[in-house]
Amino acid sequence: MNTTLQSEVTGTVWKIEVQEGDTVQPDQSLMVLESMKMEIPVCAPAAGVVRQLLVKEGEAVAEGQPVVVLG
Secondary structure, X not given: OOEEXXXXXXXXXEEEOOOXXXXXXXXXXXXXXXXXXXXXXXXXXXXXXXXXXXXOOOOEEOOOOEEEEEO
């Protein structure tokens, strides 16, 4: 079963810390978003594998936009 994580804020993808195919642990940071000079991590809710990155570094994101799929 796949889980799609969404951006909690409107901002910019500052840094992607994983690659597709990586195995991740609960609460591991997957990427960092920047909004109003604040860094907001997007963390894995559970252990899994990064199935798809839906954004690239430097890309603008909207609140609620899907950013990564975990499986």
